[in-house]
Each structure stands twice: as structure tokens, then as C-alpha cells.
Amino acid sequence: MHCFNHQDTPAVGICQSCGKALCMECLAQVYNGLACKDSCEDRVILMNRIMDANAQMVTATKAQMKAFEILEFFIGMVFFALAYYAFKIMGWPAGLVLGVTGFLAIFHVIFRQQKKARFPDLE
Ligand SMILES: [Zn+2]
């Protein structure tokens, strides 16, 4: 393959924006990528910045989901504790309602974990 601009010079890389093969002289190395010197540089920088930002956002969302799951699990435990006291103080109907609420919260976390184990890409 030869350079798009210089037919007799071998190409050393491909522009990330327009896909043209380019020689050492025409190629610019920018922010994690290759671009046509002077014409595609800005676009490639922008593209790579956007991709980086997306990757960071996905990581942040995953971390938030994990924090939320821990919180939900904790809330479930609190409801179980409340259910115990409600059962002693107010009788079994109050204890049952709180106990079921706690159970549902914990069940939801476990259900999500199992779904994640089966479909890891779905996250
Ligand atoms: Zn280009």
C-alpha cells in the first residue's frame, strides 16, 4: 500500500478519520491515534476524546450501580431489624410487612447478581 498523497512512497499508517493510507511525512500522531497532517488532526483528537469520555462514563455508571446495590442490601437488612422490633412491639402484622419489604430488597439484589452472572455484557 502506498501513501494517498505520494504514489511512490510506502504508507506507514491509516488516518483514523478518513481511512486514507499515509506515509511518514503525511501522517500526524495525535492523542492516541493517527491522522492526516493538517486536515484530520482536530477531528481525530475530538473523536478519541469523546470515546475516552464514554468509556469513563460507563465505568462511573457501573460503580454507581454497585454502590446502589450495596445500599439496597443494607436497607433490606435494616428492614429485617425493624421487622424484629415491630414484631415484638406491634405484633406480627407490622413485623410481617417490614420483613417482606426487607426480603424483597435483598431478593432484588440477589436477582440482579444472578442476571449479571448469566449475561455479563448486559451490565
Ligand atoms: Zn484523514
Ligand SMILES: [Zn+2]
Ligand atoms: Zn505522503
